[in-house]
Amino acid sequence: MPKNIYLDGVTVLTHHFLCYLSSVPDDLTPEEQQELENIRRRKQELLEDIQRLKDEIAEVTSEIENLGSTEERKNMQRNKQVAMGRKKFNMDPKKGIQFMIENDLLKNTSSDIAQFLYKGEGLNKTAIGDYLGERDEFNIQFTDLNLVQALRQFLWSFRLPGEAQKIDRMMEAFAQRYCQCNSGVFQSTDTCYILSFAIIMLNTSLHNPNVKDKPTVERFISMNRGINDGGDLPEDLLRNLYESIKNEPFKIPEDDGNDLTHTFFNPDREGWLLKLGGRVKTWKRRWFILTDNCLYYFEYTTDKEPRGIIPLENLGIREVEDKKPNCFELYIPDNKDQVIKACKTEADGRVVEGNHTFYRISAPTAEEKDEWMNSIKAAISRDPFYEMLAARKKKVSSMKRH
Numbered sequence: 001m002p003k004n005i006y007l008d009g010v011t012v013l014t015h016h017f018l019c020y021l022s023s024v025p026d027d028l029t030p031e032e033q034q035e036l037e038n039i040r041r042r043k044q045e046l047l048e049d050i051q052r053l054k055d056e057i058a059e060v061t062s063e064i065e066n067l068g069s070t071e072e073r074k075n076m077q078r079n080k081q082v083a084m085g086r087k088k089f090n091m092d093p094k095k096g097i098q099f100m101i102e103n104d105l106l107k108n109t110s111s112d113i114a115q116f117l118y119k120g121e122g123l124n125k126t127a128i129g130d131y132l133g134e135r136d137e138f139n140i141q142f143t144d145l146n147l148v149q150a151l152r153q154f155l156w157s158f159r160l161p162g163e164a165q166k167i168d169r170m171m172e173a174f175a176q177r178y179c180q181c182n183s184g185v186f187q188s189t190d191t192c193y194i195l196s197f198a199i200i201m202l203n204t205s206l207h208n209p210n211v212k213d214k215p216t217v218e219r220f221i222s223m224n225r226g227i228n229d230g231g232d233l234p235e236d237l238l239r240n241l242y243e244s245i246k247n248e249p250f251k252i253p254e255d256d257g258n259d260l261t262h263t264f265f266n267p268d269r270e271g272w273l274l275k276l277g278g279r280v281k282t283w284k285r286r287w288f289i290l291t292d293n294c295l296y297y298f299e300y301t302t303d304k305e306p307r308g309i310i311p312l313e314n315l316g317i318r319e320v321e322d323k324k325p326n327c328f329e330l331y332i333p334d335n336k337d338q339v340i341k342a343c344k345t346e347a348d349g350r351v352v353e354g355n356h357t358f359y360r361i362s363a364p365t366a367e368e369k370d371e372w373m374n375s376i377k378a379a380i381s382r383d384p385f386y387e388m389l390a391a392r393k394k395k396v397s398s399m400k401r402h
Helices: 003-022 030-091 093-102 110-119 125-132 147-155 164-181 189-207 217-223 235-247 366-381 384-401
Strands: 269-276 283-291 294-298 308-311 316-320 327-331 343-345 351-353 358-362
Touching: 030 093, 030 125, 147 164, 147 189, 147 235, 164 189, 189 217, 189 235, 189 384, 217 235, 269 366, 283 366, 316 366, 327 366
Parallel strands: none
Antiparallel strands: 269 283, 269 358, 283 294, 294 308, 308 343, 316 327, 327 358, 343 351
16 A cells, blocks of 8 residues: 555544544543643644655655656667767768767777677668778687688678778788687788688679679689798688688678668778759769669668669769869760760659769768769779789789799
């Protein structure tokens, strides 16, 4: 029974008893009258004590209710800030982490940030990959794992960013960490780095339906000759790695149900840009992905289908002046008024032919504009990642000669 109900009952009973006392006849002896007066006084004190107790209980109850509502408000506020921090992270990983730290939602330590990224609740795995591409340390344990097993564990945590420099930094850090955990397996981190890239490329070649010419194990062995500080890796090792990838492709992380992750794995570049409309000349913010000699753009990073696809074949790219800063455009050289062969998805879901004679795009900074232009130029003519791998192989070959 609640205390306040019990006390109310006592108060009523006491009141009735005092009423009874007041109706007692007056023909009492002086001693009886004195005793009756004492009883009345004690009962009055009891009523006052009961009232004080009721007031104290009411005050404590109020404090408890206020405390509960205050904690609830604090938790609601914290949850809102955490949700905002995740959104900021998905838009700009550095700003998202900074926001979380400034609002005491995250400690500014590698272990706390790593735990936040590992849990990944509500985080875009592209954004995680982009953030990790800016950092050099990896504390994942790869002890007693062969290289394919380690890569499976490593690549499932995030999506590799599209920029060559970031992938180079991440794969360098991976190779160093793997060699630390498994000393003596490779002659150098360069060997681990080159072989890791070869495995990733093998995975794409074997399991991408667009690749018709599937590499054989002999070709895989041949392409990795001389990478172990000028020497060859054991053939059995390379055969085992090949069979592991052939039998089980890498599980590529999906971004919040985005099944295009498989299509856009390892893109040349991706990020937010502003695009000028075709018929209606308004600027709209779109998420661009550059891969397979095409430029795709989405309304949101979690969209399952692109809003538009721009094949880069036979297109040119140039820097242009506009009211918007950091602009460049895609165009058809020597054909000013010809519509570029592209397609887009209308609001009702219909896929229609594009109507752009040029695509004008604005980057957030001058540096990003230059990077996008260089990436698009490279995508039109060649694959920058093969060039990056070739440069590392050249370095190993050079070290052997010296």
